[in-house]
Amino acid sequence: MSDLPSQGEGRRAKPRVGLFITCLVDLMRPSVGFAAVKLLEDAGCSVEVPVQTCCGQPAYNSGDRGTSRDLAERMIEAFRGFEYVVAPSGSCAGMVRKHYPELFEDDPNWLPKANALAAKTYELTSFLVDVMGVTAVNASFDGAVTYHDSCSGLRELGVKAQPRKLLASMPGVTLVEMNDSDVCCGFGGTFAVKYSDISGAIVEAKAKNIEAAQAPTLLAGDLGCLMNMAGRLSREGKPIAVRHVAEVLAGMTDEPPIGTAKEPRSA
Amino acid sequence: MTVHTTSPQFKQNATRALGDAQLQKALGNVKQGFIDKRQKAAEALPEFEALRDSARDIKNHTLEHLDLYLEAYEEKVTASGGHVHFARNAEDAREIILGICREAGAKTVTKGKSMISEEIGINHHLEAHGIRPVETDLGEYIIQLRNEMPSHIIAPAVHLNATQVEQDFRRVHRHLDAKRDLSEPVQLLTEARSVLRERFLAADVGITGANFLVAETGTSIIVTNEGNGDLTQILPKTHIVLASIEKLVPTLEDVSQLLRVLARSATGQELSVYTTFSTGPRRSGDADGPENYHVVILDNGRSSMLGTSFEEMLRCIRCGACMNHCPVYHAVGGHAYGWVYPGPMGAVLTPSLIGVDKAGHLPNASTFCGRCESVCPVRIPLPKLMRHWREREFERHLTPATVRSGLNLWGFFAKRPALYRLATRAAMGAMGLAGRRHGRFAWLPMAKGWTKHRDFPAPQGETFQARWQRERKDKTA
Structure with missing residues (x-):
């Protein structure tokens, strides 16, 4: 979004960052969270992880405003x-920011607090590039x-150039656009x-585009999308490694890619 | 209710559409045909984004003062010798149009493309009363032969291919020589044109839609690429304009701004081939034009959207960009939506017009990817409005019970962090262990919808928060 602070504006000594871990990363793939911590610390932040559950997006998008508000109030307090608050997800950061x-638009008590949290919440790669000037x-x-x-990172937060810029700084990485x-x-x-069935058809089309790019690794910034694409690729037997972009940017690729086993798989 | 709806069977419609190989091939044309052209047109006009703001503001202003502009428009039309009829609902509109046709002694009625005429089901009504309606837009003509609904608001026959059209022509145009070559689209066009020319000349009444109604002048405006609208409205003695209340625009200056975003958003053209302005019946000294000029303005539930969050939907200028960019529309096509308006704009508008109890699937069948909003020329926040419908459904307990109970269970734990921590640690530990061998699940009892089309990646096992606490404790110890 255009209202992000310009490069370097926030570069004071050790900004205190709360890691908004997001429930999917918390539950499914904690290694993404540790990669995010490393990237933030390398950028000069001190990182803390307050106790948290879920930002309420599933309830919000299902029309359950009551539950969403309950969970949002907890997030605001936490x-x-x-x-700053940083999430390794454009979708979850978008939930808070947008x-x-x-x-809370009709709630004069909570609206200022919601606005304050929204203003300091960022998706990971955009925070690193746009705020920390990495x-x-x-x-x-x-x-x-x-x-x-x-989608949410791209269209709600304008995340597009930032992850590519950071990937381009890695000499061994070649980005092939699909x-x-x-x-x-x-x-x-x-x-x-x-x-x-509709979701299946859409991810099938996506898998074709991924495969046609002929890169052995697929990256993205949101674990939900990654699990969907990884699940489709493995169902089709396509040997493409799927990872959160933070894992590669942090150099933390010891864990097997999403949807693959630690030990060699038995046939 | 006006036209038969299959919106309640959206899921079945979608599954059928996904299995229809011919349809899937035709839908590929939507992706290729519209998106690049719109993008190029938008990029070629430096002020395009500013024009979108302006278009939004013009429509907002009009909607805020709609009563005044409707009155002003009526006054101008009347002063120019035309007649304005306000129709509260589809039935009223049908009766008004039938009455005008009867007064004109009409046997044949030609029609320009009009989604409102689909909304009120005018063709069947006229047929039932012995009047023959003839669609003159090529796509509309084809689907009329097939007794189908449009599957797209600006490309009604986009779900078909040329072979199907040839078969329809051979079935209906009995004069056709079996040996005549109709394998090329241009040959089909020639054939349709020769049939339609006779119909144009024979018509007693011409019915067109309207893209805009101008309050300042009492003018109705249509845009077409085939010129069929002009022949429809100029040749017969009586011209009926059929439009809905939100087509009003204050001035010609406003229209000129809206026209600049309309065709670019729709087909990537700077302007449609024909932009036709009509103001009243033929005046003495005019070279052509109808003797009688009627405008039927339909409400059909729209006025009850005013003053609600759904008012923003009334900005829509029917360019079709939202469906052209929608992954769900690309997957299932327009007919799956089950009523007149498909795609994201239909997902918001249809529940307003036929009831969310019938059209409840439509605003739910979206990934909220936001691409529709990003191309909408009048900046309608389509995902937000779909979410508002989901909220209404939730409040009215129309949300499916399985979704509701799943959400309740999730919410129960998410609101209790200590319990959440215990439960997720246990669950992820167990799942991590179960999935360790393959790294994924090909089948999960709780997520059959997911595993039908893709594997479910196994969690790593320990949750982030558990590991963070453990490691931090180690650090400080």
């Missing part, structure tokens, strides 16, 4: 004291990658289960 103010990361990874732009990288993967939260 992150009250931090200078939708919390809408959720231009390069100190990590190594060898090979070609292709990058999927997750066709329609900015087209939805068909995840859509509960949509993937409620409208399973």
